[in-house]
Amino acid sequence: KAGVTQTPRYLIKTRGQQVTLSCSPISGHRSVSWYQQTPGQGLQFLFEYFSETQRNKGNFPGRFSGRQFSNSRSEMNVSTLELGDSALYLCASSPGLAGLDTQYFGPGTRLTVL
Amino acid sequence: AQSVTQLDSQVPVFEEAPVELRCNYSSSVSVYLFWYVQYPNQGLQLLLKYLSGSTLVKGINGFEAEFNKSQTSFHLRKPSVHISDTAEYFCAVKRTGGATNKLIFGTGTLLAVQP
Numbered sequence: 001k002a003g004v005t006q007t008p009r010y011l012i013k014t015r016g017q018q019v020t021l022s023c024s025p026i027s028g029h030r031s032v033s034w035y036q037q038t039p040g041q042g043l044q045f046l047f048e049y050f051s052e053t054q055r056n057k058g059n060f061p062g063r064f065s066g067r068q069f070s071n072s073r074s075e076m077n078v079s080t081l082e083l084g085d086s087a088l089y090l091c092a093s094s095p096g097l098a099g100l101d102t103q104y105f106g107p108g109t110r111l112t113v114l
Numbered sequence: 115a116q117s118v119t120q121l122d123s124q125v126p127v128f129e130e131a132p133v134e135l136r137c138n139y140s141s142s143v144s145v146y147l148f149w150y151v152q153y154p155n156q157g158l159q160l161l162l163k164y165l166s167g168s169t170l171v172k173g174i175n176g177f178e179a180e181f182n183k184s185q186t187s188f189h190l191r192k193p194s195v196h197i198s199d200t201a202e203y204f205c206a207v208k209r210t211g212g213a214t215n216k217l218i219f220g221t222g223t224l225l226a227v228q229p
Binding site for chain 2: 004031033035042043044045048055056058090092094097098099100101102103104105106107108
């Protein structure tokens with residue numbers, strides 16, 4: 001099976017712009033989670049989706065949003081970019097929301113905000 | 115709420131030496147425990163996980179970890195490291211109930227293997 005894919009891998013934007021990141025989960029996986037990784041804050045949970053519904057959300061401002069499509073692919077959007085949004089954004093997929101399910105991570109999208 | 119502490123931000127070790135990366139957690143609810151590895155410019159790869167049963171868990175690449183409930187620890191060990199083990203290692207917890215995949219991560223430990 002192909003792994004989790006994320007596009008694009010690298011992105012450069014300027015302050016005030018908006019950006020959309022895409023994640024394609026492993027075939028058959030219905031749950032997608034997003035994490036932000038920065039040197040200062042480490043790995044932080046953004047949100048998770050299952051069956052096109054947001055099930056859980058981390059402590060991030062409303063500028064961060066996401067959605068999931070019927071084929072389980074997910075996108076996250078960041079509006080009005082700030083310098084502090086520069087980070088590696090990781091997507092993870094799992095079969096469902098059962099506690100025993102393991103999450104598999106993609107390679108990430110490196111976002112740089114200038 | 116859950117939290118994970120990795121006290122060592124960096125662990126230097128010589129090739130073929132043993133290594134232990136420490137992880138302690140705090141949680142008011144029952145959790146599952148994980149170790150992930152991140153190589154430069156890559157995502158996270160699962161090394162091993164503790165869900166239940168035997169407290170000694172074996173993972174990929176010769177790593178193992180021991181769950182100690184009384185000390186709320188889940189230390190990662192390898193008897194002999196290789197240069198290729200140089201990477202950042204993250205300990206994480208996930209609550210056992212609540213229908214969520216949300217992982218709480220520690221701050222990571224950089225394992226630097228020297229020849």
